[in-house]
Amino acid sequence: MFSKHKALDRRSVIKGAATSAAALLATPHIAGAQAKVIKIGMPTILSGRVAQLGTSSRNAVMMEVEKINAQGGLAGRTIEVVVRDSKGQPQEAARVSRELINTDGCEILIDAEASSGSFAVQEVVKDLGVLCIHTCSETSSLTADPKIRVPNAFRVCRQGIHDSIAGGEYAAKISLAKGLKTWATCSPDYAYGRDSTQLFVEYLKLFNPAVEVTTETWPKLFQPDYTEVITKLLQAKPQALYSCLWGGDLTSWIDQASIYAMFGQMEVFAINMADYTALTVVKNLPKGIHSGNRYIKTFPKTERNAKYGDAYRAKYNEYPTNWSWENAAAMQFLAAASKKANSADGKQIAEALRGLKIESEFGQDGTMTMRAEDQTVIGYAIGWGTTIAQEPYVPEITAGNWAKILELETAWKKKSGYL
Amino acid sequence: MDLIALANCLVSPSCLVTQTTSGLIIGLLLFLVAAGLTLIFGVLNVVNFAHGSFYMMGAYFAYTVYVFTGSYALAIVGAALGVAVFSIVFERFFMSRVYGGNVLMQLLVCYAFILILDDVVKIVWGPEFKSMGMPDYFRRPPVFIAGGVIPVFYLFLMGMTALIGAGLWLIIGYTRFGKVVRAAAVNPQMVSALGINTGLVFASVFALGGLLAGLAGALAVPVRSLVSGMGFSILIESFIVTVIGGMGSIVGAFVGAILVGMVRSYGSIGFPLFVEGLMFLLMAIILVIKPSGLFGKEA
Amino acid sequence: MSKPTAHTNRAADTPSRPPIGRASLQRDIIIAGVAVAALILLRVIWPSPAITDFTIRVAAYAIFATSLNLLVGYAGMVSFGHGMFFGFGAYCFGLVMQRLALPIPIAILITITATAALALVVGAICIRLKDIYFSFITLAFQMLIYSLIVAWVPLTGGDQGLQGGIPRPSFLGINLATPLHLYIFAIVMLALSLLVMRHIAESSFGYTLRMIRDNMERASFLGINVYLVRLIAFMVAGVFASLGGVVMALFVSGAYPEFSNWTMSGEGIFMIMMGGISTFIGPTAGAIILSLLNDVVTRRTEHHGLALGIVILVFALGLKKGVTDFAADWWRASGDSKGGKQAAEARP
CATH class of the missing domain: 3.40.50.2300 (Response regulator)
Known part of the structure; x- marks a missing residue:
């Protein structure tokens, strides 16, 4: 137990390259006695045959986090992303999600799990009540089925x-x-x-x-x-x-x-x-x-979208994947909802997310909407x-x-x- | 189930030609991997669970050589030799330390290598899928025989595996090395007493097994995408093949591989949703009737 | 609980019956009681959700690994497919809770019965084979069960797993939806399972297993029905593996095909290898070590395959034994006179 605890303190976390710079910029926005940093946990798949799902999801999230932190973070709190590998095993996805929330103190989850993993994470956030955005599970029932749906979980991704x-x-x-x-x-x-x-x-x-x-x-x-x-x-x-x-x-x-x-x-x-x-x-x-x-630079045929594809490629030496836009869009929704609610609190962000319409390069007409009734995104390209x-x-x-x-x-x- | 479709196929020459060659292609590549697995088991009584990773390395080596030289022939040679050398290192420095001991210790060492090699591949070549593409000279329209379709590359592939199989048969059956290997399979102490360096024999057997797996990887790479972890499904299938054919028997591996190829090929027409299950069922039935497999020696 | 007694009676007919130490059973009960009390106290003093989660998960794995060791360590039956019972237990329990809405203890009883039936059928076929062929056929059956779970979508949810969560209604004032109650439930389940398995291992049935492991012909010659004894061992191990699955299903509030995949069987084998197969507590130690290792390594590096692989290599090539094997060696060396029983248990 002791070695475990020691490891917790020296955990390896991935920080946005601009975190420290952004933190300086963000100083005037600090809200009350809240911690300056807000941790976002990200269970995903970084090993095995679909490791690319995890790496490209993470890349996209980090790229958005840099932008958001440069503009003051979530209601003044700098975002720190903690990514964990579930190896594509649902029970590991559940464990890792609980750990991210319980041990690492993550206040929001970006769930970049595929298929069964996302259902396992859904059970965890149902138990723990943390705000969660699913970004890679296209299975319709995850949000469509009222028996599975929970008020604190959203989906920002393509749907079957x-x-x-x-x-x-x-x-x-x-x-x-x-x-x-x-x-x-x-x-x-x-x-x-x-x-x-x-x-x-x-x-x-x-x-x-x-x-x-x-x-x-x-x-x-x-x-x-x-x-x-x-x-x-x-x-x-x-x-x-x-x-x-x-x-x-x-x-x-x-x-x-x-x-x-x-x-x-x-x-x-x-x-x-x-x-x-x-x-x-x-x-x-x-x-x-x-x-x-899936994701392609030529659609929607806007300058903004082409620019996103090129910037991503310049940074990571590959084009964005389908998972990339889904995760990037999730971060855009998070930032917009936090701004609207002027808060980094999960419940208030969740409230603001319902029905929220944002401008985005990934939207069919330049906008996307978080449909309130089943908390899933519509209007994407x-x-x-x-x-x-x-x-x-x-x-x-x-x-x-x-x-x-x-x-x-x-x-x-x-x-x-x-x- | 679609037994009518299966019956229709069995009376149509074009369907027979296409599905039979398709079964042969699946089977022959599987045979190369399974032959190494069964050879190693026959001589060393070791189940090399890392054999699928050898296949993966063969594929990546071939891909790399091809990217740098543009020559598919060099890629095949490079992959075969590269994996053979690696197999010697694997055998001498790792596996040889757990011979004779618990089969679980061998399992542990192999599993460690599966984990390590998958990660090494991810670090060196990246986590994304890769595809080598078909070399130019194979890029031509398929051949038609009796109304059945056979791609040119697959003709080459069948020829190559037939050559390799024949070579293996000659080496094991008719060379001094083959005699020593067969003797070591029966009684290693005796071989050792005769003044033959069994360590060398064991290392060469591993090298030969690795060579075959590397060849299989190199031959598969023009038509199969590369990714870390790709060895696993091959491992499972070659397991089924060796268990069906009898652990230790190269003839058994051949028969088992062709059998599995045909089950896949015709099974996909007759039982499209139960192809995988069919293979496990086949394996379970054979194990129950003859535990040592079709060509295996009774324990 | 009636099962072990039945075995004992059966095995009592055999000529090789060592005396069962009633005192040692009492000692085990006391140890188990103290351990449970200590763990509950720990949770009260230090109510960390991380430790709670960790313990529940380890409890599930420890029950599973110990049950596998009944086969591997005591009976010499190296099963590569033990995960099928873990997964089957989780699915059976989950389905009973979702569809029939019965009280949890009844659902557990149904799970035990169903798993015993499955183990009887699978075992009756597998037991006929020996050595590596036994390993292969158990692997084949596991893959069949796995394929069935994945293919039977209307019942199991296929590769998505059992969706919608497993209901955890209160029974006898115990509410397993709360972490504290689930924590206590898991460690009590672990303690009870270990006690019963320990009792089986130390009974004359357990010693019959050891004899079959060491020399099947001799056992057979002495009039032991080797087939039946091995079959019963297979069933008992299967039933306990399913209990591990139940605890896991309660923890993740679901069941997934991965529970009965080859990886689960593989992990079970690593646990008993790392913990040590010559001691009863070895698999439990292994479950703790492997879980800790997994958690620490995945936190620290993305290349956990590399890290874990190297650790496993060190174990297999450097240490060559599980950690409790070393402890047992040390114990034996330091007190040769009282080490008689331990030595009888140790496997060459």
């Missing part, structure tokens, strides 16, 4: 249902124009893959009832070899294909499908293609793959385009229709029994 509606509408338009009736799917066999695919197909059929899915393939998550899946797709000869593979799985799949010349034989809709993690990695990216945007082999990779993106998305989302919630 929004993505599927926008994707279904776009794909229906293309399929109507090109007469694509027989479809196949190829998605990883886990919760995200199944939900995303099922909903995409549902909305695709809603917008174009002529569509028929003839073949489904379900490779495992992190499967190294997709040959049997690819040959099965080739046998089926569909006119179009949907896939929500991502990251390294997607690049392996593309490399392996390319040598079978699969991309010339069907129209491919890979929702996670237009993410720099895949775009910059694949050598000889096939032309004309349809993809949803969402759209689809086709790839080319070199930068800017996806030159033109057709914006998704948020009004339509929200209308269908409500119907979906009713159907799922959430409303």
Whole structure:
């Protein structure tokens, strides 16, 4: 026990490079007897096959923290970020979150956990009542299901249902124009893959009832070899294909499908293609793959967004990922809510967050809103385009229709029994 | 379950050609990794749980050599030799200290290396996914045989693994080294009494195992993305292969690998959601019927 | 609690029955009582949430690791799939609480029964194999269970785990939703489990296990039904592993597929290796060491794989033994005359 305690005092924390400078600037704003520093805990995944999720989330948060601290921090309190690795294990995510709050004294959590980890963190913040923003879990039920929702937890990230509606509408338009009736799917066999695919197909059929899915393939998550899946797709000869593979799985799949010349034989809709993690990695990216945007400099086509991408790249020597914008946006919301409430107190920030509309480079129209009813973000950039082999990779993106998305989302919630 | 699709495939020549080659490709790469694993077990009675990490290192070495020289041939040679050298270090300085002891101690040492190598890869090459891309000369349209599709690179890959397999068979079956290795597998004390340096034999066996894993990594890298931790799924699959085929039997590893390849290939048509489960089921059934595996010697 | 007695009776038929020290059982009960009291006192004096969390988690792991050591250390059955029972226990308990809303003690009883049934089926198949093949087949069954948990989405929630939290209604005035009560509950569970397992290990059944471990033919020749004894050991170990899972499920208010993944079995093995397999308390010490190590290292560096790997190497190549093995050696060396019983227990 003693060695543990000793370690606590000398813990390794990551501080924004500008923390000390910002602290000087922030002096006049100090509010009452509160501590000068406010700690934000960040459970995430820094090891294993999705370590990039953690590193790019952390990069994005640190970049925003520098900006916020330079402007006086949260109501005068300088932000200090404490990042911990959960190794992608839910029980570790729970433990690490409790430790961040109980031992390190973090007053706010930025939960950059994926999937099951975020549900584990949700249980912890339900118990401990700390303000939490989920930034990497796209599973809709996390905020949509009233049984899981808690008043002190928010979500600032892309959401499965929004993505599927926008994707279904776009794909229906293309399929109507090109007469694509027989479809196949190829998605990883886990919760995200199944939900995303099922909903995409549902909305695709809603917008174009002529569509028929003839073949489904379900490779495992992190499967190294997709040959049997690819040959099965080739046998089926569909006119179009949907896939929500991502990251390294997607690049392996593309490399392996390319040598079978699969991309010339069907129209491919890979929702996670237009993410720099895949775009910059694949050598000889096939032309004309349809993809949803993740983070891309060219959409929204604003100077501010392009600048963000370039600044991030200049700082970290790589482009932002989908996780980057989600975490950066979470920090923007936090800063704006704190400003509005003129407080760094979790409860007051939470109050200010509900219904808050902020200006952001990641918003479809330059703004994003934290919807009050289910505490999740809407209005972020969402759209689809086709790839080319070199930068800017996806030159033109057709914006998704948020009004339509929200209308269908409500119907979906009713159907799922959430409303 | 989709048994109709499976039946349809089995009577269509194009489907048979495509799925069979697809099973062969999966199986043959698996065979290279599993052959090393089973060889090491056969001779040293050590289960090398770090074998998946050897495969990962092979892939990263090949990637690096390719990036610097642009030659895929050099990349293959570099990866094979690099991993072989590393295996010798691993065997001489670490594994050799826990021979004969508890199997759990060997497990601990291997696990330590899995952790260390995954982190080293992350430090040296970064946490992000990498992809080497297909070398130019393999970038050509696939070949059609009886209506079935076979990519050119996979023809090369099958040829290479067949060559390597044949070479391995010759080395183990017909050279002096092979004889010593087979003798050491049966009775190491006797081999030692005959004045043969068993330490050298053990190190060479590890080197050969590492060489095979490195080759597998290098051959896979044009079509598989690289990331820290990529060795794990390979380890599990080659485990299944060696257990099915019989720990210690190279022929068994070959049969097991092809079997697993075919189960994957045809299973994905007949039982798309239970491919993984099928493999574990196959392993459990074989273990129950013949605990030492198809070609394993009874303990 | 009726289980161990049943074993004792069965094993009593066997010719090799060492006397059970009633005094030593009393001593163990006293030690357990003092330890529980001390830990509760510690919490009262020093109400740190960090220590509370740490202890609850270690309790879950210690029950799990000790149950694994019943197999590995005492019976010589190196299971690579013990995590399946930990995970199964957590899921079974979580599902009973979520769907049936029964009182917690009843849910625990149901979990124990269900796990015993699972262990009976899995064990009946696995026990037939020996040595490394036993290890492999337990691994295969664990991966099957893991695949089932991940695939059976409507029941288990798949890879997202059991969502929505596990309800923790009060029973007998105990409210496990409060950290203090959960803390006391966890250490009492740990103490009781250790006591019962200790009693089993020191019973004639426990000595039958040691004999089978050391020489299966001889045991068989002496008329022991080796298959049955090994099967019972497998079931007992499985049941206790599931109790570890219950404590963990209560702590994180959920159950996740990772609980029954190979990593959990692996961690169990590291715990008993680091703590020492030749002493009864070794696995508990190992659970504390590995948890501490994990917590300290992940706090201090992002490259915890590297750090942990090096520590494990030092253990495996430098120390070659668990920490309590050293303590036991020292104990034996310092008091040769009274070390007889310990030596009988020590494994070559």
